[in-house]
Amino acid sequence: MLDKLKHHAKKGIDDAFDYEKQKWDKSHKVLDFKVGDLVLASTLNFNNIKGLKKPKDSYVGPFVIVALHGTNAVQVEFCGELEN
Known part of the structure; x- marks a missing residue:
């Protein structure tokens, strides 16, 4: 009886894992960055931008990629007030 319950629980966990993996694989986009991209x-x-937070842009740039760190992290060259 206990073995049946363990098997049933393991099957449920495996099914849930497979379902979530399929959902993630369907919506995931592989990003392909190269040095020199904008x-x-x-x-x-960012805490060093002066003024009110509300009217600030959500994104700033474009910036040039100077180095890659893994598949989803890049080092960019900031300029002006964002340099600190």
Whole structure:
């Protein structure tokens, strides 16, 4: 009896995992960045922009990618007031 319950629980977990993986795979887009590409930077976590937060742009840029760090992280060259 206990083995049947364990098997049933494991099957449910495996089915849920497969379902969520299919959903993620369907909506996931692979990003292909290269050094020299132009990208926008989100200002969500920027604390050094002067003035009111509300009227600020959500993204600033474009900035040139100078280095790649993994598949989804890049180093960009900031200029002006964003340099700090």
